[in-house]
Amino acid sequence: MTHAPLDPALGEAPYDLQKHLGFDLTHWDVDYARLALPIAPHLMNRAGIPHGGIYATLLDTVMGFAGCYTGTPELKKLALTLSLTTNFLSRPKGKGLIAEGWRTGGGAKTFFAEGTITDETGEVIARGSGAFKYRATTL
Template sequence: MPTITWSSLLTSAPPDPFREINDPGCQQLVGYRTQMDTRAGSCEVTLDLQPQHQNRIGVLHGGIVATLLDVVCGNTASAFFDRESHPNLVTVSLNISYVAAARSGPVIATAKATGGGRSIAYVNGELRDEDGALLATATGIFKRVRG
């Protein structure tokens, strides 16, 4: 397979592989930011923690953790199928292990597709705090849907 290198002699810059994903609904309600790297097929979801994200003992609510991991794993699964068209899919299964609690600062979710086929993708995700401490892990199965 030939290697394509972007030449400094070209007049335009190489295409930016990073793309913001803006979904109505849940993203607007929770306030996270989603960025796709179409070149690598990866996704990063970031949330700056606010009081409304905390549970009654003052730490990041487990439901918000699950939401962030579902979003990052789902977008990564979508990129597994097609990095450019961002096909629709549904979550078949999402298992989460809660490791530590976060009280403040940004949290960052990342994921990696580990396999799959024409309509199913398997993805592992992690949620970390701004210092890189692991907060939660996830394993998910996602199904591509038409339409």
């Protein structure tokens, strides 16, 4: 399935952690989100590969976005993570990470999502799943 690029009207200003890590929201639609992150020295662990916490952060973020799409810039929906499972499968062969998340179910108060991290070569690096609770208020 292909997805259209991010509608600029739906983009949000990067928050501090996002700026520090360097990822961008590149696609966002109903039940789907995609992030891109160039691999950089500040992301590496002692073995010279991206730290596992980077993968967990990307999965947490992309799955949260996948469940919070409204299509309306004035109406922002936010969620809190209730649980997050991350499975580390491989190491990147390319120069960037691509995180994709899909809302897989849920209701008015909670939702479930799955996510995958690949690189631009198609190498599957990590997979995750999570449960999320919608915040009582929107921004």
